Amino acid sequence: MKSPVDTQPPVVRNFGLSWPLIVGLVTLAGTLGYVRSELLADPDTYWHIAAGQWILQHLAVPASDPFSHSMTGAPWMAHEWLSEVLLAAAYAQAGWAGPVVLAVLAFAATLAYLMRFLLARLEPIRALFLVALTASMLAVHLLARPHVFTWPLMALWVGSLVDAIEDRRNPPWWLLGLIVLWANLHGGVTLGIVLGAALALEAVLAAPPGLRAAAAWRWGAFVAMSVCALMVTPWGWNSLWFTFHLMGPNVMREVIGEWKPTNFGQFQPLELWLLLILGIALAGRLRLSWLRLLLLLGLVHLALTSVRNAAVLGLVSPFLVASALARGWKSGEATASDAERLDRFFAAFAEPARPLATATAAFAGVLIMVLAAGSGRFVPPAHSTPEAAVAAALDAGAHGPVLNDYDFGGYLIFRGIPVFMDGRADMYGRAFMESMFQAQREPDALVRTLAEYRIGWTLLRPGSPAIAALDGMPCWRRVYADGFVVSHVQVDCPAER
Numbered sequence: 001m002k003s004p005v006d007t008q009p010p011v012v013r014n015f016g017l018s019w020p021l022i023v024g025l026v027t028l029a030g031t032l033g034y035v036r037s038e039l040l041a042d043p044d045t046y047w048h049i050a051a052g053q054w055i056l057q058h059l060a061v062p063a064s065d066p067f068s069h070s071m072t073g074a075p076w077m078a079h080e081w082l083s084e085v086l087l088a089a090a091y092a093q094a095g096w097a098g099p100v101v102l103a104v105l106a107f108a109a110t111l112a113y114l115m116r117f118l119l120a121r122l123e124p125i126r127a128l129f130l131v132a133l134t135a136s137m138l139a140v141h142l143l144a145r146p147h148v149f150t151w152p153l154m155a156l157w158v159g160s161l162v163d164a165i166e167d168r169r170n171p172p173w174w175l176l177g178l179i180v181l182w183a184n185l186h187g188g189v190t191l192g193i194v195l196g197a198a199l200a201l202e203a204v205l206a207a208p209p210g211l212r213a214a215a216a217w218r219w220g221a222f223v224a225m226s227v228c229a230l231m232v233t234p235w236g237w238n239s240l241w242f243t244f245h246l247m248g249p250n251v252m253r254e255v256i257g258e259w260k261p262t263n264f265g266q267f268q269p270l271e272l273w274l275l276l277i278l279g280i281a282l283a284g285r286l287r288l289s290w291l292r293l294l295l296l297l298g299l300v301h302l303a304l305t306s307v308r309n310a311a312v313l314g315l316v317s318p319f320l321v322a323s324a325l326a327r328g329w330k331s332g333e334a335t336a337s338d339a340e341r342l343d344r345f346f347a348a349f350a351e352p353a354r355p356l357a358t359a360t361a362a363f364a365g366v367l368i369m370v371l372a373a374g375s376g377r378f379v380p381p382a383h384s385t386p387e388a389a390v391a392a393a394l395d396a397g398a399h400g401p402v403l404n405d406y407d408f409g410g411y412l413i414f415r416g417i418p419v420f421m422d423g424r425a426d427m428y429g430r431a432f433m434e435s436m437f438q439a440q441r442e443p444d445a446l447v448r449t450l451a452e453y454r455i456g457w458t459l460l461r462p463g464s465p466a467i468a469a470l471d472g473m474p475c476w477r478r479v480y481a482d483g484f485v486v487s488h489v490q491v492d493c494p495a496e497r
Contacts, residue, residue, distance in 0.1 A: 016354030019124055019346075021361050023131060024112030028365055031104045031142075032372040036379075039100045039144045043384035044423040045087070046410030048145060049099065051078055052088025061234045065427060068409075069401040069418035070453060076427040077235045079187035083146030094373040096380065099144035101369045107142055108365075110151040111135055114318060116352075117159045121326045124346035130318050133276070136269040137314025140307070147308075150186045151315060153178055157192050158199070158319045165203045166323060171222035179229040183239055189230055190240065195295070195316065197223045202291045262307050270303055270310045273317075285328030292320045382484055385411055386459055389487040392480035393457045396489045400456025403439070403449065408459045408485065420453065443469040458488045 047067065055061055055078070065076045078084065090098030111131055118127035142148060157179075160172050182189040200219035207215035233239045262270055280286045288296065299316060302309035353361070372378075386408050402420055404412055409422025421428060421436050428436075439449040446466050449455065460466055462483065470476045470488045480487040 016357030017349055017361070018116075018351060018353035018357075019119060019128065019349045020112040020116040021353045021358060022349065023115045023128075024108045025361050025365055025368075027108040027111050027135065028104060029368050031107065032101065032368060035100070035104075036377050037381040039103055039142060040096060040378060040380040041384065042143045042145055043407045043410035045099065045144045045380070046384070046414035047422055047424070048080065048084045048410075049087050049091050050410075050413045051081070052084035052086070052091075055081055055085055056088055063234075065424075067413045067419060067422065070420050071428060071432070072418070074427060076424065077238060079233070079235065079239065080146035080185065081234065082181075082184040083149050083186060086149065087144065087146075096378045097373040097375065100378045101372055103142065103144045103148045105369065106148050106152055107135075107138060110138070110155050110315065113152060113155050113159065114315075117155075117163075118318060118322055119350050121322045122329070124350050126325070126329060128346075130322075133269070133273060134314045134318055137273060138311050140269060141311040146186045147188065147311075150182055150188065151311075153182045153185070154192060154312075154315060155319070157182070158195055158316055161196060161199045162319050162323075165199060165206060168206070171200065171203070171219055173222065173225075176222075176225055176229045179226050180232045183230045183233050187239065191312065193223070193226055193230060196226055198291060198295050202289065205291070262304055262310060268310070269314070273314065274300070277317075277321075280325070280328070286321060286324050287328065288321065288324050292324075296320055380411075382482075384408070386485040386487075387411075388482070389459055389480040389485040390415065390417070393459070393487045393489050396477070396479040397491075398457035398479075398489045400490070401453055402457050402459060403453070403455040404459040405440075405461045405464070405485075406436070407461070412459075420455075440464045440466045446470075456490050458486075460486055460488075462486055 050067070051062070054066060061078050061081045062076060065071050065074045068074075086102060087099045090102045092098070094101065111134065114134060115127060115131050118130055121127075122130070138151065157175060160175055164170065164172055179189060179192065182192060200223050203219050204212060204216045227240070231237050231239055262268055264271060277286070296317060299309070299313040303313040384407055390412070402412065402417065404420050406421055406423070409419040412419045413422055421433070425433060435445070435449070438445045440446070440460065441464075443465070446469050458466070458470060462481065462485070464486075467486050467488075471478060475490055475493040476488045477491050478486065479489050
């Protein structure tokens with residue numbers, strides 16, 4: 001006959017590890033091992049690095065345009081100056097691997113924190129599923145660009161506020177320092193303030209009636225101080241309106257891929273998210289407060305109207321729905337021994353990691369990043385790097401200003417060549433951008449643009465009507481063409497007979 005000790009389930013050894021530690025390390029290693037040029041696919045990475053180099057060289061943040069020939073000296077606020085310094089410093093230390101490793105590290109840290117937050121509310125297997133869904137939505141917009149550096153800050157901001165509200169605690173005042181950091185990394189900090197104000201209202205409404213006035217003073221002061229913290233940047237109060245200026249109706253939504261509405265003609269992680277939430281809600285397992293429901297619907301609206309906002313929905317929504325899901329997902333008692341063993345395995349890694357395991361994982365993470373930095377695997381893709389076209393144009397005697405496609409501006413800035421247009425749409429404005437795209441569509445507009453800006457050579461995308469127009473002009477000669485770019489150079493016009 002077996003003793004009671006013999007009937008106890010075996011203890012699962014976790015070696016001091018935890019799920020957040022595992023999620024962070026696997027994300028870091030897996031992403032760096034899988035990607036090559038994907039994180040460098042956006043041409044804006046080029047000019048962000050160039051802007052950071054300019055700041056480090058001049059020890060100042062530019063207040064006017066130093067990069068274009070079409071808008072030279074125009075007011076320009078480098079809202080992402082701190083991120084640009086980080087990108088430039090990483091590039092100086094490790095080449096193209098530097099910005100990639102930095103972005104992936106921010107991605108991994110975000111998911112690790114989200115996992116720890118969810119484990120306080122959900123069973124490990126369900127928390128892991130939500131983290132995987134969030135990772136898929138973030139991965140769509142995972143680029144070596146400033147917005148990725150704000151993902152851990154957004155997660156910490158929303159997670160800490162939700163923790164304070166659900167634990168009936170005062171607002172965490174230390175988050176004001178996080179807002180200052182966020183505001184200097186990326187102009188999208190205003191979205192964080194909106195989320196914070198909504199959650200502050202929830203905290204006030206959740207307070208007992210007799211304590212509601214005191215809660216309103218505390219949380220109202222917190223929101224007001226957050227707005228003040230947002231303005232601790234080189235641009236002061238101008239930081240307030242930047243995000244709303246970008247999100248307003250303008251030509252960016254028509255021509256820039258990440259600002260276009262989500263295309264459900266091909267599979268999107270957002271589709272899986274919507275189906276999952278709809279299914280859970282219809283099953284009666286998700287009951288949100290009206291305020292969190294409004295927040296969630298607002299984030300869904302942003303995600304449907306702009307591809308880039310799907311990442312925000314994927315990141316913020318788990319913090320808003322986790323407690324409600326925990327209430328709706330009541331676990332039944334497992335009867336199968338296999339299920340019991342599986343539950344024990346997942347639960348064994350739910351506690352915080354031990355110091356030795358944390359130190360070992362940190363060493364492994366540093367080793368992974370060092371190996372990735374020295375691998376030489378990361379290079380910008382050809383579609384945003386018209387290196388051969390620029391070389392051909394210069395060899396052919398190109399002189400004077402260039403007329404370039406929107407996507408080639410970043411590379412030209414990185415090369416130190418003044419551009420006609422690049423990704424700083426907030427500086428160029430709607431009228432200029434519309435005139436640029438009109439010049440690529442209409443021959444008469446092209447001729448006016450060539451004359452007005454004294455264009456000496458061009459870098460345009462194949463298929464642009466301007467290509468055919470330039471081919472037919474006697475004073476222009478095509479000097480390079482491939483699947484991504486066509487270059488023309490102005491030559492001496494043939495003498496009239």
